[in-house]
Amino acid sequence: MQTIALILAGGSGRRMKQDIPKQFINIHDKPVLIYTLENFQKHPGIDSILVVCLDGWHDVLTAYAGQFNITKLRWIVSGGATSQESIRNGIFFLDGKCDNDDIIMIHDGIRPLVDSNVISDSIVKCREHGNAVAALPYNEQIFIADNDESTSDFIPRETIRRVTTPQAYTFGVLSDAYHTAFERSIGITKTDYANTMMVKLGHTLYFSAGSDKNIKLTTKDDLELFKAYLKMEKNDWLK
Numbered sequence: 001m002q003t004i005a006l007i008l009a010g011g012s013g014r015r016m017k018q019d020i021p022k023q024f025i026n027i028h029d030k031p032v033l034i035y036t037l038e039n040f041q042k043h044p045g046i047d048s049i050l051v052v053c054l055d056g057w058h059d060v061l062t063a064y065a066g067q068f069n070i071t072k073l074r075w076i077v078s079g080g081a082t083s084q085e086s087i088r089n090g091i092f093f094l095d096g097k098c099d100n101d102d103i104i105m106i107h108d109g110i111r112p113l114v115d116s117n118v119i120s121d122s123i124v125k126c127r128e129h130g131n132a133v134a135a136l137p138y139n140e141q142i143f144i145a146d147n148d149e150s151t152s153d154f155i156p157r158e159t160i161r162r163v164t165t166p167q168a169y170t171f172g173v174l175s176d177a178y179h180t181a182f183e184r185s186i187g188i189t190k191t192d193y194a195n196t197m198m199v200k201l202g203h204t205l206y207f208s209a210g211s212d213k214n215i216k217l218t219t220k221d222d223l224e225l226f227k228a229y230l231k232m233e234k235n236d237w238l239k
Contacts, residue, residue, distance in 0.1 A: 002047040002102045003123055004094070005040040005072075005166075009033050009053050009061070009109035010079020010086040021054055022217055023109045027227060030068065032217060033061070035112035037070045040105075043116055045123045048074040050094065051109070052086045055079070084181075084188045084197065091171075091178045100172025103127070106194055107166040110217040113229055119166060121209035126168035132208035133168075133195050135161040164210055167194050177201055 009023045023033040033051075040046045049072045053061050058076050065073045077093045079086035087106060094104070103126050107114060118134055125132035138160045143151040169177075177198055181187050187197030195205060217226055 001099070001127075003045055003168075004098065004102065004104050005046050005049045006087070006090045006094075006104055006106045007033075007036060007040070007049060007051045007109045008079070008083060008086050008090075008106070009051050009057075010083075011054065011110070021057065022223075023054075024057065024060065025223070027223070028230065031064055032112050032226075033109045034064055034068045034070065036107070036109050036114070037065070037073065038068065039112075039114050039116070039119065040107075041070050041072050043119050045120060046072060046105070048072055050075040050077065050090055052077055052079045052090045082188075082190050084192050084194075087194055088178050088182060088188075091175055094171065095175060098171040098175075100170065102171040103168050104171050104174055105166045105168040108216055111165060111214055112217070112226065113211075113213045113215060114166060115211060115213065118209050118211050118214060122166045122168045125206055125208040126170065129206040130173060131167070131169045131198070131203070131205055133205050134164045134166055134210040134214070135207040136164070136210040136212065138162050161207060162210070163195055164214055164216070166208075168208070169194070169198070173203070177203070 011021060024031045037049060040049055051061060051073060053076050055078050061076055077089050080089055103123060105122060122132045122134060138157050142155040142157060144153045145151050180201060181197050187200040198205060213229060215222060215225060217223055
């Protein structure tokens with residue numbers, strides 16, 4: 001059984017309003033995407049890495065992988081117009097290359113602070129249940145709006161979870177699900193992801209460990225928060 005990290009780096013990053021895609025923005029002389037890949041490179045449970053990459057940036061990624069010794073990077077494929085199309089492209093590319101019980105771990109390339117414990121728990125839970133979705137409790141109160149000015153109902157926060165990536169699935173189930181989803185147009189809208197698609201197709205999902213540090217870099221403020229985390233880690237190392 002092998003475990004393959006499928007890293008999504010196909011977005012153009014319009015909300016970041018930068019000249020280059022946000023996954024290739026350099027922070028301390030290293031692209032954001034390389035910080036992400038290093039976490040999977042270092043993890044002993046990850047055998048190979050597939051990156052679904054924005055067209056026109058494949059050669060750049062290959063060069064960076066060589067520069068930063070990302071030796072587990074085995075494949076680069078082109079992304080789609082949505083996250084679901086990008087995941088589909090990666091999964092369909094792996095058809096014939098994976099056994100049904102291999103683990104595919106999907107992760108956003110712009111979540112560069114995923115730690116080894118989160119990756120490890122994802123692998124353990126997926127082997128136990130067939131899938132694993134990184135999740136955290138929700139600590140704020142959630143009220144349902146009657147309109148823009150009032151509310152009369154709320155959702156008990158102990159009944160909800162915040163779901164992020166990584167998300168791990170056995171290849172056979174995941175491949176069948178993506179073929180079915182795109183054939184029947186189920187769970188493939190712009191707001192869907194692997195987890196929502198699987199639920200819409202009738203699958204039960206199982207939670208694995210998440211982390212508040214595992215932020216998604218969407219805005220300039222997120223980049224500053226990422227820099228702050230890097231500074232904290234450096235200071236901890238110096239102690």
